[in-house]
Amino acid sequence: MKASSSDRLFLLGRRTALGGVAVLLLAAGFWSSWGTAQHVVLAKGREHGTLTVTRCSASSCTGSYDPDGPAGPRAGMTAERSVAVRKGERIPVVVKPDTHEVVRTGLGGQLHAWLPFGGALLLASPLIGAGLRMTRTAWVTGLAGLGVLVAVFLAL
Template sequence: MSKKRKFSVLPWARIVAMTLVTLVLVVAGVWASWGTAQHVLLSKGREHGVLTVTGCGAEICTGRFDPDGPAGVRTDLTIDRSVAVVKGESYPVVVKPGTRETVRAGWAGGLHAWLPLGGALLLAAPVLAGGLRLTRAAWISALSGAALLVGTFLIV
């Protein structure tokens, strides 16, 4: 006599669902980060300079932009307001092409740009550990996300 094996769809459905949730979290973090990170990481050929913040509103700060090179000083550029932007301080920035918006350059700007990815990695860790039973991957995700968040806090 042969024994028939039962096939259950439930474990596979759980794996597929948790994999999709994890992918959505990480892809959303990369997508949210890339809008700013591309200007910091791929800054060759873009306008660089120093922005001295002269005033801040609810969401944006304005300031005096002193570009690298022969171009003249401009006063119509903005930067997103955050806890890292203080009135009266000067920051190295990159101008987004075709706009009056700037993003911070260097390590501080790069880490600040990837901040949403750090949060997404932290959110993905419990899904990896609990839903997919991948504890090592969950620890790597959580520690990477935490390192990015703490690094941004310390450098910015």
């Protein structure tokens, strides 16, 4: 039985809408991650050093920052709170330009920065698989997102 033109139009509209939602999810996850990841990924030329955590609140940790090189230590630098950071711990960081904020570097920092994008990949996979009927792409997308989430859990 052939599909009528209204059925084909409905399917095209559904695929377009679900594809738009999936792209929006992925773009929002990437944009959310890039705000932090740019400082870790493009760290060349930025100020590097070590943060000694002195206190943590619900959303951030503060401590003294000891830069690599001849500059002296600075107090009052803040970093986004991570479950893996404890009082007294020393973590490698890079300073966000013109702020008192630092971002964790290394593998743990890179993975933590891309955590929102990993979640977006995982959330978009059912839309891609069920809505767009692209099952292989959905499996790859979902497994990539799950891989990022598991790697962050293991690294931090």
